[in-house]
Each structure stands twice: as C-alpha cells, then as structure tokens.
Amino acid sequence: MDIHDSLHLPCGAVLKNRLAKAAMTERFTNGDLKPNKKHYNLYENWSKQGSGLLITGNVMLERSHLESAGNVVMKEAFLPELKKWAKAATSGGNHCWTQISHSGRQTSIFNNLRPSSASNVKLKKLGFFAKPRALEVNEIQELIDKYASAAELSKRAGFTGVQIHAAHGYLISQFLSPITNKRTDEWGGSLENRTRFLFEIVKVTRGKVGFQFPIGVKLNSSDFQKGGFSEEESLWVIQQLEKLGVDLLEISGGTYENAEFLLAENIRQSTKQREAYFLDFAEKVRKESAIPLMVTGGIRSLKFCNEALNENLLDVVGMARPYLLYDDFASRFLAGELTPDAFSVRTGIKAFEDMAEAGFYNLQLDRLGTGKKIDKSYTPVRSAFHLIKHEFVKALANKFAG
Numbered sequence: 001m002d003i004h005d006s007l008h009l010p011c012g013a014v015l016k017n018r019l020a021k022a023a024m025t026e027r028f029t030n031g032d033l034k035p036n037k038k039h040y041n042l043y044e045n046w047s048k049q050g051s052g053l054l055i056t057g058n059v060m061l062e063r064s065h066l067e068s069a070g071n072v073v074m075k076e077a078f079l080p081e082l083k084k085w086a087k088a089a090t091s092g093g094n095h096c097w098t099q100i101s102h103s104g105r106q107t108s109i110f111n112n113l114r115p116s117s118a119s120n121v122k123l124k125k126l127g128f129f130a131k132p133r134a135l136e137v138n139e140i141q142e143l144i145d146k147y148a149s150a151a152e153l154s155k156r157a158g159f160t161g162v163q164i165h166a167a168h169g170y171l172i173s174q175f176l177s178p179i180t181n182k183r184t185d186e187w188g189g190s191l192e193n194r195t196r197f198l199f200e201i202v203k204v205t206r207g208k209v210g211f212q213f214p215i216g217v218k219l220n221s222s223d224f225q226k227g228g229f230s231e232e233e234s235l236w237v238i239q240q241l242e243k244l245g246v247d248l249l250e251i252s253g254g255t256y257e258n259a260e261f262l263l264a265e266n267i268r269q270s271t272k273q274r275e276a277y278f279l280d281f282a283e284k285v286r287k288e289s290a291i292p293l294m295v296t297g298g299i300r301s302l303k304f305c306n307e308a309l310n311e312n313l314l315d316v317v318g319m320a321r322p323y324l325l326y327d328d329f330a331s332r333f334l335a336g337e338l339t340p341d342a343f344s345v346r347t348g349i350k351a352f353e354d355m356a357e358a359g360f361y362n363l364q365l366d367r368l369g370t371g372k373k374i375d376k377s378y379t380p381v382r383s384a385f386h387l388i389k390h391e392f393v394k395a396l397a398n399k400f401a402g
C-alpha cells in the first residue's frame, strides 16, 4: 500500500490516490462573496498536480456568519461561478469537495456584532468577537436544511463531494462542546442531545444528495479545553457517523481559543516526532470504527505517509500548509522529490501566533491565486497585521456591497 493507491469510498466513489489537500480558507472574495478568477486559477493549478482529493476552504451558509470576510457564500445565484470553480478544480481527474461551514460565534465583530450560536457563550480572543445569542429551535431546523441545500448546490455545480465542517470551534463544534452548548432543550445537555445537530445535518444531507455522492465530516479529536468535547465523546460520535454512512472522516483538533490544528502546542512531543499531531487518536479510532479515515496536521514526509498507510493507521493523508510553501508541491511530493522543510511563523507573542500563521499562508494563497510564485520572506509580525487589515477592509467592502 502506498500513497499512489486508489481508495474506494462507501458511496462507490473512488479517489485516485491517498493524498488530500485539506481545507484552507482562501479569503479571495471582494464584497460580492462569490468565487472568482483567483479560485479558478489556484484550483486548476492544484488539480493538475495530481492530488486525489482537494477540499475547498470553508464555504459559508450565511453572509451574516462568515469565518472570513473574504469567504464564498453558497447561493443559488452564484451557480455559474461555482460551476467554473468546480470545473477548474476537477480538471486533473481528481475529486474536489466543498467544505460547508457556519461560523456561529467565530465570526469577527467586523462582520457581525450579534452572531448566533448554540448558546450565548462569548469567545475570548483579543476583543475581536461579540457575545452570541442562542439559536431558536426553528432556526436550528432551518440551518439543518441550509447545510443540506448547500451540499445539493455543490453537487449541481460539479463538485464531486462535500465535507461538513464539524471541527475547529465552528457552529457544529459549538453544539458538540459542553463549554459552548448550555442548552436545556433536546439540542443540549447529554452527548446524545449535543450531537443531534450534526447527525441531523448528515441525515438530511444524505437525503438531498443521494447515496452515491461522497459526504465527509471534519471532526475534532477533542477541543483541547478542560470541560470541552473530549476524545471519548469524539470516538462515540465517529461510531455513529460510520453507521450513518459517512464516506470520509477527517480528524483534527482545537478551536479559535486553542488552535491546536495550527500550532500543536499541547500535542505530546513523542507524537509530534511521529509527524502527525493526531496519530495517537487515529489509532484509537481504528480500534473502534471501520470508517474511512483521513488524518491532517503536521504530516510532512512521503516515507511517513507510506508507513502510516502500510500500517493501516489511516486511509488518506491530509496536508495543508505544504501546498503553500512550494509552487508545485503535490506533483513533486507524489514523485518522491520533495520533503517540505519544517517552516515556522512565530511572533513570540502567544496571542498573535495563530494570526501570524494564518496571515503568512493567506499571503501565499493570494500569490498563487494571482499566478505569482511563493515568497517566504513575509515576517510573522507583518503577516499578523496583514490578516487583521485584510479582514477589516473586506468586511467594509461587504457592507458597502450590501
């Protein structure tokens, strides 16, 4: 078994190899919130390089709940642009899935001063996030339908699957965690109640897209927060997702308050030495479930990928940042010509590290989207400030565009 081997998913779809580009928010829109040339360029380039699966950055259900002011929103009116994006992103014969998301409370004050969430628990981060209000029950039902409709729109546009984003502290994750879900109705309290939102979304989505269309889920192994969504809970959720016929489960971890998926600060050194941040958890998943498994976070060498595949620790290797450190990462990696350097973006100020990291890679995304070469010379401080300015300016553009 190696990275070049194909993978048959439960729905019958086949990934031509085991390398997946994990979701990275593109932040490319300018006031209109629809896909544009930068999306087409970037994804056509990535598609031609040979990865079996490309997962888009967050595409959002509502303009009032953006993860970034430069997100794409899933709207029927954008079908022509979504089609162009899907066509470019699958031009190399690979799969490309949209990552469907709702930010919940993780939308900045530049976008929304009164976001909604499972409950009214405020995100603590540099004053950039407002106190949310708890969703009404009828709004929860509407949102479940919106996830499913966004999946169906993705299918009509030509995307070959969807990934439901249930990780990293976004809305579904807010329902899953006892820290952010304080509800006392059937949508909160017990694990069964906290998971209802996710399971309903998967069921209704399956009803809308049919049995032959891949549905993936990105889930946290845990939130890495005391009293938050735990590993034991995550393992149970995964067993249920397998029963619901989910085609690919991607594991990650952390939230905006503790961005383990980017910074890996609380991951044990022994685990990091094995490259993948969430490999210990993957081993536990394998014991409990036969769900096809994608692991993302910290994976860098082809040798490691092939060993992990051979040892049956995972089915798909997810990689994100390496795609933004080289102009032609995937083709050289698959040919065995490249092992990405350990590249670190650090300001030395804890509260800014995730922004520096995200800002640096956002600058690279923008370069690739406009046909420029990767440039690693941006400093961490400049990268962090770039991101804050970028979000502020694009949020203004969204307001002016109405």
Ligand SMILES: Cc1cc2nc3c(=O)[nH]c(=O)nc-3n(C[C@H](O)[C@H](O)[C@H](O)COP(=O)(O)O)c2cc1C
Binding pocket: 022, 023, 024, 025, 026, 056, 057, 058, 099, 165, 167, 168, 218, 252, 261, 262, 296, 297, 298, 299, 318, 319, 320, 321, 322, 357, 358, 361, 362
């Ligand atoms: C610039 C950037 C944007 C990201 N955007 C998303 C996103 O939209 N959705 C998501 O699930 N993860 C997102 N991530 C997290 C990645 O998918 C991945 O989980 C993380 O980078 C760890 O993988 P890596 O070590 O291979 O980079 C993003 C990461 C980066 C660097």
